[in-house]
Amino acid sequence: MRITVRSFAKINLGLCIGPALSHADKSVRATFHELRTVYQTIALHDLLHLEVVKGSGIEIRSADPRVPKDESNTCYKTLAKAMTALKAKGKVILEIEKRLPVQGGLGGASGNAVSAILALEKAFKKTLPGRERLRIAAEVGSDLPLFLVGGTSFGVSHGEEVYPLPDLPATPCVIATPEIGVSTPKAFADWDQLTPSPTSDRMNEFGRMLSVWLSGIPQKKTSFRSSSGVPAVGRGRAETLLLDLVRTGIENDFETVVFPQYPALREVKRVLERSGAFYASLSGSGSALYGLYRTRAQAEQAARRLQKAGIPATATTTLTRSQYWKKLSI
Numbered sequence: 001m002r003i004t005v006r007s008f009a010k011i012n013l014g015l016c017i018g019p020a021l022s023h024a025d026k027s028v029r030a031t032f033h034e035l036r037t038v039y040q041t042i043a044l045h046d047l048l049h050l051e052v053v054k055g056s057g058i059e060i061r062s063a064d065p066r067v068p069k070d071e072s073n074t075c076y077k078t079l080a081k082a083m084t085a086l087k088a089k090g091k092v093i094l095e096i097e098k099r100l101p102v103q104g105g106l107g108g109a110s111g112n113a114v115s116a117i118l119a120l121e122k123a124f125k126k127t128l129p130g131r132e133r134l135r136i137a138a139e140v141g142s143d144l145p146l147f148l149v150g151g152t153s154f155g156v157s158h159g160e161e162v163y164p165l166p167d168l169p170a171t172p173c174v175i176a177t178p179e180i181g182v183s184t185p186k187a188f189a190d191w192d193q194l195t196p197s198p199t200s201d202r203m204n205e206f207g208r209m210l211s212v213w214l215s216g217i218p219q220k221k222t223s224f225r226s227s228s229g230v231p232a233v234g235r236g237r238a239e240t241l242l243l244d245l246v247r248t249g250i251e252n253d254f255e256t257v258v259f260p261q262y263p264a265l266r267e268v269k270r271v272l273e274r275s276g277a278f279y280a281s282l283s284g285s286g287s288a289l290y291g292l293y294r295t296r297a298q299a300e301q302a303a304r305r306l307q308k309a310g311i312p313a314t315a316t317t318t319l320t321r322s323q324y325w326k327k328l329s330i
Contacts, residue, residue: 003122004330007046007115008319009106010146011173011283011290013038014250016206017191032142033188036206037155038250039146040168041319042290043327044175046112047097048075050119055091058083064098074113074140081136082117088124101177103184105284110143118328151321154210166214167320168242172299174277174291176268176306176313182258182286190257209248242292246279254285265289268311275302292318 018034058079060069070076079092094116100108114137121127128136130148137144138160145162146153152165259266265282268289272280276298277291293299299315306313319327 001123002049002051003119004047004049005115005119005122006328006330007048007100007108007111008041008147008150008324008328009044009100009108009111009175010039010041010143011106011175011288011318012252012281013040013152013245014206014209014281015252015254015284016203017188017195017253018203020188020192032157033191034157034203035155036203036210038165038210038245039149039153039155039162041147041150041324042106042173042175043316043319044100044106044314046099046108046115047330048112048115048119049095049097050116050123051093052088052090052120052123053093056089058092058094060094060096062096062098064096064102066102067096067098074109074144075116077140078113078117078136078144079120081139082120082128085128085132085136086120086124086126088120088126092120094119101288103181104177104288105182105282105286106175106288107143107147107284110141111147113137113140114144114147115328122329149321150324151319164321167322168245168318170320170323171242171318172293172296172315173318174272174275174293174299174302174306174313174315175283176272176289176291176311178264178268178287178289178311180262180264180287182262182265184285187254187257187285190261191253194257206250209250213245213248243278246292252281252283255282258282258286262287268306271306271309271311272302275305277302 014037016036020033058076060073060076075094096112100106117133133148134145137148142160145160146155149162149164152168154163154165265286269280272291277293280291282289291302303313303315
């Protein structure tokens with residue numbers, strides 16, 4: 001049976017870069033930066049088509065030449081681990097129908113990898129425990145666990161520790177995807193040159209801003225459990241949640257080093273702001289940018305304005321946690 005699932009994108013509502021840390025595994029010559037960020041899933045998505053046939057192994061297919069078809073693909077990695085965890089046998093064929101930009105700061109590959117696990121579970125009619133899903137996701141990549149939570153979530157460490165936050169209401173937004181390649185490792189290196197001293201004070205400030213925002217949310221407790229199996233506690237919902245978060249001064253540190261290197265990206269942000277966005281930002285290290293709007297009409301008008309300027313742009317909406325999980329399956 002062929003299984004089809006959606007694979008949604010994310011944006012970062014603020015991103016604070018902390019000090020570089022050595023990998024926990026001393027045999028791995030790699031460093032990670034301590035991060036603080038608010039993740040938000042959005043409605044833009046890729047499509048994944050998965051089937052299991054006789055044989056063994058994993059085959060990745062995609063019409064997009066930028067998508068790796070070998071073991072370096074994040075979907076390949078999660079599928080291999082999930083097959084072992086499910087004690088399943090057979091050859092897995094995964095076709096990735098790309099609609100999101102590759103390496104654009106929207107978490108496309110990470111979302112693909114998590115949706116691949118969910119599609120595999122459907123194919124075998126088995127479900128991995130939530131903790132097992134999270135373990136596999138965190139082992140493969142930093143951005144993967146957020147797609148096992150969905151909605152609005154808080155990412156710490158190097159992004160792989162994710163905690164559900166009270167859901168922000170679905171909000172119209174525009175995603176602009178300039179055809180500019182931004183190297184994340186270089187962006188981190190540029191940041192280290194710019195801020196060689198410890199940055200724990202800045203990270204504490206990010207946490208303080210988030211705490212101020214959370215303290216303004218109605219105190220009525222509302223318990224819920226996401227479909228990932230991750231328990232969480234929310235404190236109600238308010239129409240002004242997103243505006244209140246913006247007013248704390250939350251921002252993306254990558255803009256400090258990316259915009260001087262790519263002035264065109266700074267100009268796209270200005271276009272979003274001039275077109276009525278109450279908040280605009282780079283997502284991750286870019287090159288995708290987004291603007292948040294009060295109405296769908298404003299977002300659609302802004303998207304048309306960018307398109308006329310030759311910049312790929314799409315009007316869409318953010319997804320609450322419940323919307324995210326309901327829309328994953330087709």
